[in-house]
Amino acid sequence: MCRWMAWLGQPVLIEELLFDSPHGIVDQSLHSRMGAETTNGDGFGMGWYGGGDGPAVYHSVAPAWGDANLRELAAHVESPLFLAHVRAAIGSPVQQTNCHPFRRDNWLFLHNGYIAEFAKLRRDLMLALDPELFPEIHGSTDTEVVFHLALTHGLEQDPIGALERTLGVIEAVADSHGVQGAVQGTFGVSDGESLWAVRYATIDRPRTLFASAEVEAIQHLYPENERFQRATPDDRLIVSEPFSDLPGVWHEIAESTAVTVRRGGVLEQQPFRPAAA
Amino acid sequence: MCRWMAWLGQPVLIEELLFDSPHGIVDQSLHSRMGAETTNGDGFGMGWYGGGDGPAVYHSVAPAWGDANLRELAAHVESPLFLAHVRAAIGSPVQQTNCHPFRRDNWLFLHNGYIAEFAKLRRDLMLALDPELFPEIHGSTDTEVVFHLALTHGLEQDPIGALERTLGVIEAVADSHGVQGAVQGTFGVSDGESLWAVRYATIDRPRTLFASAEVEAIQHLYPENERFQRATPDDRLIVSEPFSDLPGVWHEIAESTAVTVRRGGVLEQQPFRPAAA
Amino acid sequence: MCRWMAWLGQPVLIEELLFDSPHGIVDQSLHSRMGAETTNGDGFGMGWYGGGDGPAVYHSVAPAWGDANLRELAAHVESPLFLAHVRAAIGSPVQQTNCHPFRRDNWLFLHNGYIAEFAKLRRDLMLALDPELFPEIHGSTDTEVVFHLALTHGLEQDPIGALERTLGVIEAVADSHGVQGAVQGTFGVSDGESLWAVRYATIDRPRTLFASAEVEAIQHLYPENERFQRATPDDRLIVSEPFSDLPGVWHEIAESTAVTVRRGGVLEQQPFRPAAA
C-alpha cells in the first residue's frame, strides 16, 4: 500500500536516490520488503523544489520501474528537496489525480496507508473541509482529502499540530460511523524548507518509517564507502523502508511519533497524538 | 465541449456508426462543425448493451481518432443499443473516470455542455446527492454529479421527470450562488431498453441535438442508397450533430424538449421544463 | 518474462478465465509462481475470435490487475477461442505495439521467453523476413519478428513445421554471431479454428507449459466441483502455469514438444525440433 521517500540536503540528481540506490524507491515499486504489498505498480509521483515558482509535480500512471519519462527526469533534474511515491492502489482508480504527492501552493503531501472504510466516511470528511477547498479535490483517494483537511486545520501554520487535529477529526468521524482503526500509515509533508513526517495508526502497528542517521556517524561506520563520503552534514532521508541493509545507517521512527527535518541535517522527534475534535 | 451519439435499433457493428459514417462521431472528434470546439480530443467513451450482465463501458484518454483499441472494439462488437461520446475538457482532467457515459447498474448517462461555474456549486450539489451515492463519484466532472443527482431524484422510475427535478435543483443552487445560466447542453440516458434525450439551456441557445427520421421516409428519399436500404423500421439515432448533410434524414430537436425512443423506432417528444425544487 | 493462456472450447465469458480462476492470468500478472519474474506488469494483450471479421485484439500498457477497460471487456465478451498475455518487459519499451498477441489476418501469435541477445541478431533476422512483411513490424520485440519469420516460413500452411524452420533460422543466425542459447520459451498460435503451442529452449530448461486434462477425467476426479461440471468435452486450456493446484487437472507439456488442440477437445503432441536452415 505504497512506499515513499523524502530527501532534504545538498542538491542531488534525483536518479541517485530513485534508481542508483541498492533498494531505492523504484526497486521498492517491484520488490518491497516491508510494505503491505510487494508490488507498488499503480502509478508514481514525485514533487521537487528547484526551478520556477513552487514545487513541480510529476504524476504518472505507469509503474515506476518502466516509466521512460521518469528515468529521463531523474537523470536530469537536480534538487535539494524532493519527495517520491510509488502506489499500490486499494480501490481507487489508477489515474494521475490519485498519484501522490498532492500539492497546494508551496506544500506537498504524501501518505502510505489508508483511512479505514473511506467510502463510508468520505462524505462527512469532505463536509469537514473548508468549503473553499472542496472544489480542489480532483481525485478520489483518501489521502487527498486528508491533505485538504490538514490545510483546513492549519497545516501551513503548524504542520504537526494540524495533522494531530486532522487525524482527530477523522477518528471522530469514524467513531460516529462505527468504523474501527480509522487511521493507518505514515505521512510526509514539505513546504520547500523543511520536512515533516508522522508515523501513526489508530490501532495495530503503523506502517514502517525510517530516517537516515547523522552523516558523520554513517561516514565513521563506512569509511570506504565512496558515496557516503560525498554526503554532507545537511543530508537527511525519510523513507518507508531502508534503501540498504547497512547497520547503523537507518533509524526506525517509533510509533505515534512526528519527525521534523530542517536544513542543516537537523532531525527532531516528538510524540504524535490525534487531538480530540 | 463534447459530441455524442446513441443508437437504438437492429444490432450493428459499432464501427458502422463510429467510423464508417461520413461524419460519424470519430470524425466529429477531429472536425466538429456545430460544437463549441472543433476538436474533441480529450478522451472517448462508449457504453453498449450486449453480452454479459448490464452495459459494458469502454473509457479511453486517447483521442478517438487515434485509439487502436477503439478501432478493434468497434470492428468486433455488435450491439442493438449503444452510446458514444467524444470529449473536449473544460477544466477537469483528462482521465478515464471523467469519460462519459457514466454507469450505474443498467443505466448509462452522457452529456454535452456544462454546469456554469461548477467549482463554485460543486459542494452544494454533492451535498444534495443521496448520501449513499456520494462515494460513487469517482471523477471530477459536472456530468457525473448531474447523473447521481438524477439517480437521487428517481431517474430509474421516471427519467424525464427526474431530469426536470435535477435541473431544477441545479438552477436553484446556482441562483443561491448568484451564478447565471446554470445549465447548458444535451443529455442522453438509457436503461438498456429505451433511450431518453434532453435539449435544454437555462439561458441562450442550448447545444444542438438531432434525431434520425423514420426509416421508411429516409428510404423513400434515397432509394439508391444501399445503406439506407439495409435499415429497418426499428433504427433510430440521436446525435449532437448529423452524420451527413442529406436533407430529410435528420430532424433537429427543439429547445427545451425531451425525446423518448423506444424499440420499434418509436420516437416521442415532449416539452422539458426544470421543476422548481 | 510473461505468462500466457489460450482457450479453445465452449463460448465463455472471458472474465471466467482471466479473473474468476483462483490463479488465472490476471493473478499471475501480480503473483506468478513459475515465471522468471513474479510481476508481469508491463502491459496486457488479448485476442479473441467472435463478432466481426477475424480476431479482435486488445492491447494495453496498463498492468492487467488495474486495467478498468480489461475488466469491462472480460465481463462482456464471450468467445470460444481466445488468447491472453501478461508481459514482463526485458528491454523493449512498454507500448501497445509490443503487446502480444500479434496478429496477421486470421492468425494470432504470442510468446513467453526470449531470443538471446536480440539486439545483436535483429538486423539479420529482419533481413530474413519476406520483404513484403518487413513494413508490418510496428514494435520492437523479438516476438513480433519471430511471428513474421514464421509467416515467411509457411505458418499459415503448416504451423508446427513453420515454427521448426523459424527456430532453425534463428539458431543459425545466432550461431553465426556467436550467441549461445538462441531460443527460450513457449509459443502459442491460432488461426481461429485450432490452437498450436510449442515448448522449446536451445539450451537449458524451457519455460513451463501446461495443458488441461480431458474434461471427463477432471469431472471424475472432482465430482463436487460445480465449475468443472459445467465444462464440456470440447474445452481445453493451454497455459504458462496452472490456474489451480488441483492434482490431475493439469498436464505439463514436455520439453521440445509441440501441441495441437482441435475442436472437440482433441489434444495431440509431437516432438519439436528446429529444422536446419
Place this chain on the structure above:
Amino acid sequence: MCRWMAWLGQPVLIEELLFDSPHGIVDQSLHSRMGAETTNGDGFGMGWYGGGDGPAVYHSVAPAWGDANLRELAAHVESPLFLAHVRAAIGSPVQQTNCHPFRRDNWLFLHNGYIAEFAKLRRDLMLALDPELFPEIHGSTDTEVVFHLALTHGLEQDPIGALERTLGVIEAVADSHGVQGAVQGTFGVSDGESLWAVRYATIDRPRTLFASAEVEAIQHLYPENERFQRATPDDRLIVSEPFSDLPGVWHEIAESTAVTVRRGGVLEQQPFRPAAA
C-alpha cells in the same frame, strides 16, 4: 503533420515559449494555421539541454494541450537550448517511441513532413543504416530512420553535409522503387551547442519554416513590448510557423535552404541540395 520549435539563447523557463506565447507550439497543437493539419494531437515531445549528462527527453502520447506533466515541466525547467514537437500521426502508431525529438548521445533530431510511401522504402532504408545503429530503431516512424541514416552519414561531424547525403540516399532508394516526391519537410538538429534546420522537398513546396529576426531589430520595431525588451542578442527561435503575427519578427526560410544557429544569435543560411549517392 507536425509542428516544431527550437530555442537557442538565454536560459528561459520552457513555458514561456510553449504556453505563454500567443501562438506557441501548444496552441499550434490545437490550432495550427500553416500545417497540413489543424490538429497536432498525436503526442508531444521535447528535448532540452541543462542538468545531468546530455539532453533530457520527455515524450508523451497525450495531446500537448491537455498534458498536466508537460505543464509542470514547462513551468519548472529552464534551458538555454531546447526543441519541442507536436505530432499529427500519418499512419504510424501514437506511442512514445514515435515521438520526436529522437536522441543519440548529445544529439537531438526532429522533423515535420514525411518520406513518401515509407512502408515501401523502409526495408531498403534500414539496410542502408550502419548495422551498429540498426537495433537503435525503437519505433516505427520515418523520422527515426532518417535520423539514424544521418548518423550513418556523419551527422556528428558535418550536420548539413550529412543531411544532404541522407536525403540523397532516400531519393535514390525512392527512385529505385518508382516513388515520387520522396522527401517533404523540415528538419531540426542540435548537439547542445548549435542548432541546424533544413527546409526541403523533392517536389512541390516544402513545409514552412521561420527564424526569428535579430533581437535588436525586433526591439527597434516594438519598443513598448516588454517581452521583447527582455530579449538578449543571443536569442533565436526556429519554428514551423510563427508564434505571432507581428511584422518584422519572423523571416521565412527559403526552400532548399539550411540554417545554422550558433551561440551569440548568429544565424547563417546556405543552399541545401541532396547529394547524389
